[in-house]
Amino acid sequence: MPLSPLQFVLNGREVAVFAPGGANLLMALRDLVGDLSPKFGCGQGGCGACTVLVDGEPVLSCVTLAESVAGRSIETADGLKNGPHLHPLQTAFMENFAAQCGYCTPGMLMAAKALIDKNPQPSRAEVVEAISGNICRCTGYEPIINAILAAAGRGERRA
Ligand code: FES
Numbered sequence: 001m002p003l004s005p006l007q008f009v010l011n012g013r014e015v016a017v018f019a020p021g022g023a024n025l026l027m028a029l030r031d032l033v034g035d036l037s038p039k040f041g042c043g044q045g046g047c048g049a050c051t052v053l054v055d056g057e058p059v060l061s062c063v064t065l066a067e068s069v070a071g072r073s074i075e076t077a078d079g080l081k082n083g084p085h086l087h088p089l090q091t092a093f094m095e096n097f098a099a100q101c102g103y104c105t106p107g108m109l110m111a112a113k114a115l116i117d118k119n120p121q122p123s124r125a126e127v128v129e130a131i132s133g134n135i136c137r138c139t140g141y142e143p144i145i146n147a148i149l150a151a152a153g154r155g156e157r158r159a
Pocket residue numbers: 039040041042043044045046047048049050051060061062063
């Protein structure tokens with residue numbers, strides 16, 4: 001399969017790879033760049049495990065063409081922490097027991113980040129809506145919703 005050069009910004013850092021034609025963004029991030037934080041769940045746009053932000057908007061990277069993000073800014077869960085300091089969402093997930101197996105967690109965190117970056121004081125209904133495309137098989141969702149509300153309630157954000 002022919003390879004095409006692809007450049008984008010990942011968590012504030014310029015990256016350049018050669019991607020096979022038709023490759024999806026999840027494959028490019030995991031296999032070409034080595035960022036394993038977005039997860040492969042269904043591969044069909046149905047579970048949210050692969051959620052990343054493209055120019056601040058949540059997208060399902062398994063159904064996003066890699067070439068469509070050329071020159072754009074991608075955020076993944078790997079970029080949330082600041083050195084040894086967790087992002088407030090990560091702290092809130094920990095404190096609220098919002099992760100069990102953790103497979104859905106990177107996608108949940110990114111969906112939540114997209115929400116509170118735009119809407120720092122979301123209602124419970126807005127949190128539920130924001131994560132409605134993200135499936136969790138473990139937690140029953142309540143701890144996740146509580147964690148997102150807790151992070152938002154602190155008024156803590158990081159660009
Ligand atoms: S792996 Fe992308 S939505 Fe399930």
